[in-house]
Amino acid sequence: KSESASKKEIPITKQAVFPETKYMNEDLKEYEERLSNFLKTVYNSPEFRKTPVAGDISHFAVDLKLTFMDLAMTLADAEGNLIKMVTLPDILKSLSGLTFVEGERGMGKTALLKKIAILWASEHCPVLSRFQFVFYASLSEINADPSLRAQLAGMMRMHAETSLFLLDDFEQEDHHLLETLAERAKPQEGSRCFSAVVALRPLLMASLGFPGHKITLHNLPTSRVAYLVKRVMAPHLKLMKKSLFKICSPSFKKSLKIPFCALALCVSLVQKPGQALTPGSSFYSTYLRHLRQGQAKDEELLLTEMLAWEGLMSNRSEFSEQDLAQAGLNPSHLTDQGLLVKGKGGPPLLRFVDETFQEYLAGRYLATRFNADNPETAMACLSQIMPFPKAIGLHYLLLVHCCHLSARAAAVIIPQLLAQYSHIETWTSTDADKGIDAQFSSLTVGSSVLSKFVKIWDQLVKGNPELRTWVVDRQTFHLTSVEWVLKLIYESHSTAVGLTLVREHLAGKTLQFDPPLPQGVSVLRFMADCPECLSELRCVRVSLSDCLECVETDPSQPYSWTFVQIPKEFIAAFQPAQRQNITGQTLQLVAQNVSTLERNDIFYLSVLFSLFRRIEVEVHNSPGFLSAIESALEKYKENWERCQIVGSDLTLKDRHFLCSNSALKVLELERMPEYVLCSLGKFTSLEELCVSVSPASQIVENIVLGFRKLVNMKSIKLYNIDLSEDSSSLAWFIKHFSSLAVFHLKCISCPGFEDLVKALSCCKELQELSLEIFKLNTEQIITLTQSLKSLSHLECLKLSGGSEMTQRGDLIVQLLPSFPSLHTLQMDSCLNNDSLHILAQAAKAGHLLRLRKLLLNDNYTVTDLGWRRFFEGLDNLGQLSSLSLSRGNSVSPVDPGEETIQVLVRAVSRMPCLRFLSLVGWFSKEEDTKLVRALEESHSSLVGIDLHVVDFQPPDQIKILILKGIRSVFDSTFT
Secondary structure (H helix, E strand, O other): OOHHHHOOOOOOOOOOOOOOOOOOOOOHHHHHHHHHHHHHHHHOOHHHHEEEEOOEEEEEEEEOOOOOOOOOEEEEOOOOOEEEEEOHHHHHHOOOOEEEEEOOOOOOHHHHHHHHHHHHHHOOOHHHOOOOEEEEEEHHHHOOOHHHHHHHHHHHHHHOOOEEEEEEOOOHHHHHHHHHHHHHOOOOOOOOOOEEEEEEOHHHHHHOOOOOEEEEEOOOOHHHHHHHHHHHOOOOHHHHHHHHHHOOOHHHHHHOOOHHHHHHHHHHHHHOOOOOOOOOHHHHHHHHHHHHOOOOOOHHHHHHHHHHHHHHHOOOOEEEHHHHHHOOOOHHHHHHHOOOEEEOOEEEEEEOOOHHHHHHHHHHHHHHHHHOOOHHHHHHHHHOOOOHHHHHHHOHHHHHHHHHHOHHHHHHHHHHHHHHOOOHHHHHOOOHHHHHHHHOOOOOOOHHHHHHHHHHHHHHHHOOHHHHHHHHHHOOOOOOOHHHHHHHHHHOOOHHHHHHHHHHHHOOOEEEEOOOOOOOOHHHHHHHHOOOHHHHOOEEEEEEEOOOEEEEOOOOOOOOEEEEOOOHHHHHOOHHHHHOOOOEEEEEEEEEOOOOOOHHHHHHHHHHHOOEEEEEEEEEOOOOHHHHOHHHHHHHHHHEEEEEEEOOOOOHHHHHHHHOOOOOOEEEEEOOOHHHHOOHHHOOOOOEEEEEEEEEEOOHHHOOHHHHHOOOOOEEEEEEEOOOOOHHHHHHHHOOOOOOOEEEEEEOOOOOHHHHHHHHHOOOOOOEEEEEEOOOOHHHHHHHHHHHOOOOOOOEEEEEOOHHHHHHHHHHHOOHHHOOOOOEEEEEOOOOHHHHHHHHHHHHOOOOOOOOEEEOOOOOOOOHHHHHHHHHHOOOOOOOOEEEOOOOOOOOOOOOOHHHHHHHHHHHHOOOOOOEEEOOOOOOOHHHHHHHHOHHHHOOOOOEEEOOOOOOOOOHHHHHHHHHHHHHHHOOOOO
16 A cells, blocks of 8 residues: 555555555565554544444444443453453553453453554553554454455564454354464563454353463443443433433343443433433344344344243243254354353353343344234233233333334233232232232332232231222222333333323322322323323322422532422422313322421412312321411312311311311311311301211210201211210201211110111111111110111111121011112121021012122121021122121131032022122131132132131231231221
């Protein structure tokens, strides 16, 4: 080449050849100087310094002259003994003889070799000045051109003692070259040692027997990944901050162990700065293109994806050559591409680069099944990773990749997850255990404890079918919430399909936010992206407590932090709905032990109040809360329709503000309600009153006489009250409420019971009656029976009595034909053999056709014969969905005979809509329950059978969780 051509920036390609020498026209010294200048020009050229990612240099490339970090490297001697961890300066000092650099694809072998050449060309690295020349050569390119191979051999002959050779992309066919290098590297007397660095993959290294130092490249620690991202992303400060925040999450830690994946992450952020940062989908696709060098998807890649899927489903991460042969794959071809690497168990076994890359390939396989118009195969594959806890806990990244690559898959997977996440059976299945452990492994409480808690909660709910139905119907059992599904949608970029499905699922349901209120969660993003969903929700429940959130108020000032109830990011999710004048149905604002509210909290609450047509406020042990929100709520007082006060000694300002709200329709008081009861006459719009006290006290005497003027009163619920002196007064009040539809009463005794039930008989519109009075005599039961005859509109009848009620329960049962609209019947401790038989006859005669819930618990006097007669006659309950015949563990079990069990099974088979069956306390031996348990398989709609055979004793470490869970359920705050 001419002298002028050698001074240009010559790219390292097949055309970049070494300058030729003609000894006739120039001496050796002049040629060597020209050769040195040529090499330095090449190594300083942008084409050499900048490493393209997946062949794309237009969007992003790393300048190795400006950006380089020490890789995670160890040095071993010729015998394979580990010497130490090394850095780049250590390597530069020890370059002598034959050195091998071992690492998988993407680990940084090429970058390391090029950095050495660049340092030599910079002339600012004295330790490399001992080499007159440094030759970098990619053997894959040289092997493709015989002339280049000849030139490299010539350079080795001419400059072996004064040069350093950096040989990249060593493959199996280069074995002959390695023999030459090993021969030259042998020390010879009177001459300098030949120096070469050879980069190759571990599988090739294991097959070689040549001596030499070995440098092994390892996975990067998170700190070095963060350093690399910081250096590369320095021109993009916002993206750098975003990426540094994310790479410390567990999912990213697994994915970014390979340096090239960290670079691929930077490429994804630069190319699409607005996209959500998700673990895997973006940079693993770039990594796969790098491994396959831009090859189109072919049958081999599909078989590799199938291998990844099958391995994941069988919990296998390493494969033998026999496994690959059975899958129709060529091991050497896959290892050459870098799709498989040396297994941890040794060279005979191969594995994927890491488990997250295997999960990415498995996700691609599932997406391919959905895209191939083969729904049967796709659904069969999907069934292997369900139910919800298993899918989210073990295969979350697989779902992310699958939904990212296939809109069809997203349209199927997302509805399945939404349908399963709130069903308790999903969490208590055998397949869910590992998913629960994986999903909650990062929480403070051990995953095994949480798994047990889920199962215990299932048992508690099954033990009370009424509570169970409440949980399922209201969609309140969320150990995980819709947040997981929304996170999947956003991280897989399947919003076009997924957000509409979530809107449809949430329509008519309650969206609950517990303290501390979230800031950067997917649910808030969903609320901002789909403000229309606010009008479709049944209720939004926002809970505040002294579990405050610490936020930075002014980033420019040090120590500018404050504790707030409502973060700015939380309220920002509702502002799009405010701008579009979209209103929701109901806001439930719950204050639990709230002692302070900041000025911004009051302002944000006013924003929430403006968005809902109905406002409900619950105050739990938070004196001063009502007066604190008065300024925000005053403007929307006409929408404030419900207030619940629990255990709070309200301040004078609280009481004044509460009693000034004449628009209040629902008032619920628990524990200390006296001062509010004295002002009941001020709530002129009141329709529902619920009072619960502990311990039992005489509260009726505190009710103001003006209470009788509340003509809109439709519901009265009184729990644990003392009526020893006030029963007549209560009856007098009830006479004034002709529109009363619901009446609940729980007390130990009621001396004036006759007056009370006569007053109730005047309420012709009464639909729900619940009486839990433990001391009723025969005369009172007869009076109750006579009064019930006039209540033809009853839909729900709940009775709980003592020994007298058990003897005369038949009087109540004989009235059942008088209630054609009855859908709920509860008679606890009210029946004996005879009255139970009459109940079965009433059902068989068609008088209970609309019955949906039948609760007959704690009827201890019924014998095995009585139950058998009951099951034999039970029929015509086509709409029954819940049947509970449980009994306490403190008494001996029924232990029904085989004939009784068979009759029970036949009776259940005649209930096509039955979903829940509870027989707690019936069996003392597990083997006696087989016939009943078999109903879950044979019955089309039955989803839960509870058959405890021993006293229930929860493990000590989670008793506190159970107690809190039960308490929260009754407070309607369990999540």
